[in-house]
Amino acid sequence: MKTRATAIPYLLWMVIFILVPLLLVAYYAVTTPDGAFTIDYISQVGEYTPVLVRSVWLAFIATVLCLLIAYPLAFIISRKSGSGQRTMVMLVMLPMWMNFLLRTYAWMTILEKNGLINRFLAQFGIGPLEMINTQGAVVLGMVYNYLPFMILPLYSVMTKIPNALIEAAQDLGCNGVQVLIRVLLPLTLPGISTGIIQVFVPSVSTFIISRMLGGGGNLLIGDLIDLQFLGNAYNPNLGAAISLVLMVMILLCMSITNQFGDEEKGEMLK
Helix, strand or coil: CHHHHHHHHHHHHHHHHHHHHHHHHHHHHCECCCCCECCHHHHHHHHHHHHHHHHHHHHHHHHHHHHHHHHHHHHHHHCCCHHHHHHHHHHHHHHHHCCHHHHHHHHHHHHCCCCHHHHHHHCCCCCCCCCCCCHHHHHHHHHHHHHHHHHHHHHHHHCCCCHHHHHHHHHCCCCHHHHHHHHHHHHHHHHHHHHHHHHHHHHHCCCHHHHHHHCCCCCCHHHHHHHHHHCCCCCHHHHHHHHHHHHHHHHHHHHHHHHHHHHHHHHHHC
């Protein structure tokens, strides 16, 4: 009984700040400004399929890059001593102490035509390179800002893997690749699944990164939603419809990822 009572504040928080906003989004997505039911706004979302595909594609690339970078880094951190782990985790988290906009703006000064990279390359007669306002710059911003969200889940799982297990696999004849595929990957699937969700979801819905690093030619679904609520093309009903479609798509991706992780964990238990 006491356990249920302590859960009441959390349940109220979820209802007020999660359930009610979601219901409002769904309501505005299927109604006109006069309150009449319609599915016209949802049908209009199909007109922005190229923007949606671009958003998913760039978020996918950023997620894969984060996984490729974070996996070996998280393993290195997990094999350090206690003080070494704390120091390296702090270094991973250090950029997060700075405001998100400032971190992204810093990359603008680095990548722009007269930025630090082009000024350095100019010393060797190279450039200037067009790095800002490109899809590559958007992906770079995603990877930089969301990389810690991939490292930390992997690190938390890898710290629970004893060195003796890896040494035992090596003693049984496994080389480095076999240890990775047969031992580390199966045991770290929960961390991989969590990291993918934590990176892909904010990447696919971002709008600040694409606006500051991608320019007007790399519009993402987050920018499109933002324009419907705050831009000149004010249309909150269409913005709600796009948000609803994006929400359903993200939930499907999360469901598939979780299902994949559950299946792998089931195979491990057999």
